[in-house]
Amino acid sequence: MGAVTKMLIRVDTEMSDELSSAFPHLTARHHRASTTLTGQISDQEELQGVLHLLTSLGIDVIEVLTIPED
Numbered sequence: 001m002g003a004v005t006k007m008l009i010r011v012d013t014e015m016s017d018e019l020s021s022a023f024p025h026l027t028a029r030h031h032r033a034s035t036t037l038t039g040q041i042s043d044q045e046e047l048q049g050v051l052h053l054l055t056s057l058g059i060d061v062i063e064v065l066t067i068p069e070d
Contacts, residue, residue, distance in 0.1 A: 006067040007047065009037045012060045022053065034062065 009026070015035040020028035026039035041047045047064070054061055 008065045010062045
């Protein structure tokens with residue numbers, strides 16, 4: 001099993017709680033006109049799945065960051 005990486009994904013819309021619930025393993029933080037999703041991503045395939053779902057919902061991804069371990 002590969003290493004789990006903590007990621008932050010910022011999108012260009014304020015996601016509703018209902019929409020955020022489509023990503024139960026990520027924590028949504030709402031900001032004015034944007035949302036950040038943070039959580040553990042196990043591999044590239046899982047990250048691509050999250051990004052694909054966001055795109056299929058019509059949500060543009062602004063940035064994807066790896067959060068360094070403390």
